[in-house]
Amino acid sequence: MATFKKHEKLCNYKAIECLYEKGESFMSYPFSIRWMVHSDIGNIPPVQVIFSARKKNFKRAVHRNRIKRLLREVYRNQKNGFYNYLDQHQIKIYLSVVFVGSQIGDYRLFNHKMQEIIQKITSQINLRNENNPAIQ
Numbered sequence: 001m002a003t004f005k006k007h008e009k010l011c012n013y014k015a016i017e018c019l020y021e022k023g024e025s026f027m028s029y030p031f032s033i034r035w036m037v038h039s040d041i042g043n044i045p046p047v048q049v050i051f052s053a054r055k056k057n058f059k060r061a062v063h064r065n066r067i068k069r070l071l072r073e074v075y076r077n078q079k080n081g082f083y084n085y086l087d088q089h090q091i092k093i094y095l096s097v098v099f100v101g102s103q104i105g106d107y108r109l110f111n112h113k114m115q116e117i118i119q120k121i122t123s124q125i126n127l128r129n130e131n132n133p134a135i136q
Helices: 013-022 061-089 107-131
Strands: 024-028 031-038 047-053 092-099
Touching: 013 031, 013 092, 024 107, 031 107, 047 061, 061 092, 061 107, 092 107
Parallel strands: 047 092
Antiparallel strands: 024 031, 031 092
16 A cells, blocks of 8 residues: 655755755656755655645645645655665655646646656666766
8 A cells, every 4th residue: 555654755954955956857847856866874765755836826725735635646656666666776865846837737647747757767867877886
């Protein structure tokens, strides 16, 4: 059963600040993604993630909350394969997913885009490991 618990959420202010200063980014419209590999030790999951929707595009909190709820649900259903991949490579990452679109999409769109996002991150990690196999 897939879950999304508190310790999987990125809540630490310093970690979020570090992610936005030093992280890599890409767009997969309608999402802006920022991620970075980190080396925190401890009993934390392979991915700590934060979801957000811009107030500029959605004035009503109801709509922003709906977007974040959909994002959490899609991520929760697809994270198992991603977690297995990161565990095999002993990598931990911070991830930020920001909805930058102007209209709320449906579940299928979010699901398809989350698959693309996870594939793109794993391919970038593979490229990083091929270029520098000593650092993971």
